[in-house]
Amino acid sequence: ESQLNPNYNFTNFVEGDSNRLARSAGMAVANKPGGTSFNPLLIYGGVGLGKTHLGHAIGVEIKDKYPDKTVLYISSEKFTQQFIDSVKSNTRNDFIHFYQMIDVLIIDDVQFLSGKTGTQDVFFHIFNHLHQNGKQVILTSDKAPVDMQDIEQRLLSRFKWGLSAELQAPDYETRISILQNKLFRDGVEMPEEIVEYIAKNIKSNVRELEGVIISMIAQASFNRKEFTLELAKQIVDKFVKNTKKEVSIDFIQKEVSKYFDMDVATLQSKTRKRHIVQARQLAMFFAKRLTKTSLASIGNQIGQRDHATVLHACKTVDNLTETDKQFRKYVEDLRKKLTF
Ligand code: ADP
Ligand code: MG
Known part of the structure; x- marks a missing residue:
């Protein structure tokens, strides 16, 4: 089969x-x-x-x-x-x-x-x-x-x-189409204002877009209620709260510093000492991987570097991960710490 x-x-x-x-x-x-x-x-x-x-x-x-x-x-x-x-x-x-x-x-x-x-x-x-x-x-x-x-x-x-x-995550227009398509397939009509509210607030996951519609239909029929904006807000709120928050760049810098037994100021400093440079590169690498922050903004937050430096850091970490066993262990350990 x-x-x-x-x-x-x-x-x-x-x-x-x-x-x-x-x-x-x-x-x-x-x-x-x-x-x-x-x-x-x-x-x-x-x-x-x-x-x-x-x-x-x-x-x-x-x-x-x-x-x-x-x-x-x-x-x-x-x-x-x-x-x-x-x-x-x-x-x-x-x-x-x-x-x-x-x-x-x-x-x-x-x-x-x-x-x-x-x-x-x-x-x-x-x-x-x-x-x-x-x-x-x-x-x-x-x-x-x-x-x-x-x-x-x-x-x-x-x-x-x-x-x-x-x-990629759907843009607003596509989110509206997906919602309308789902409603159409379920034979349900919903005021435009509510559809727009959902599309504005659920941005990065089609399953959640559908989930909101499913909950709305279930709630409305269970309580014999109309589709109201109020109901949409309650349901969207629950979805947004349940979505795991992404780790912050602060958190990444703290964890990487702690792992290498240095403080955040050292990690951010201008020094060229190899182990400090590596720690900084790892922080940049994980900021790129685990957050949606732009390279420029990552650089800015990790010791005021430019985006090219961050890009270089990510490449260096990729290369070292492949060639250096000890370094690969750092990456694995840190990934576990940062992603729980
Ligand atoms: P993934 O495998 O990427 O986690 P799924 O394929 O399971 O995601 O999609 C999650 C839900 O969203 C499914 O119910 C799927 O039918 C729906 N979905 C995703 N993308 C679209 C799309 N472009 N149009 C309609 N439905 C979609
Ligand atoms: Mg899947």
Whole structure:
């Protein structure tokens, strides 16, 4: 069985500036699976932005156009579990064989393969086989390949072979369209003012946009109430409060300083002492990774440096992470501290 969800199709995937590239690349792949240079097609973006939806939509479309092709959608966790089970039951070869027979393989959330060397190894071989035989691979991830951690280099380099397309947070117009589309599909009418209120206040997650509508409908029907702005405000408030706050640059500087046993002023100082420079670069690197702050503003907040310095810091950290074991441990330790 393909494991595809027919409700996640192209028809109800609302197009906007934020997803146009990924959506049209997905369409191109669906028209000619294995026959475009988008192989693999890697769709990446933050949580709730439509990666899973688009992954299914490509598969559903292919099944529609090419009923004879075998299409399989699978999450990386399930793939990993199947692999582990196959090793335990001595059926590793069957596992590999099964995957090598597929025409279109859609693997969701490949960031979960990070650190799982056995699964990465087997996936590497499956990937090569499929690719060499002109089969289509579609991957989704919450990060761009350059930002993926603990994925083997040879696999990462293959992830970059085709096209990486980002799903961005939807702009206001697209948020309105998504809300209207959802309301239309649910056969519900809602005053424009309320739709606009929701679109103005829920910005970075399509799942939350839909969640607000679902709650509104549930609340209104349960309490036999009208859709009021008041109700929308209450529900939006709950969603906004529950969204985890991003870490602050202050917090990052404090944690990095503490980790290297220095104070924040030292970290920010103009010194060129190597261990201090490295601590500062790590703070900049994590500020870039974990916040939505611009390079210029990060530089400004971490010892009044310019954006080029921050960019250089991020590259240096990437390089050192790959070449220096001790440094990689710093990055891993700090990431744990900063992301809880
Ligand atoms: P992700 O896998 O990126 O976390 P999902 O694909 O699960 O996100 O999307 C979350 C919800 O938002 C799903 O219900 C999906 O149908 C919906 N969604 C996301 N993007 C769009 C879009 N462009 N148009 C319509 N619905 C969307
Ligand atoms: Mg998903």
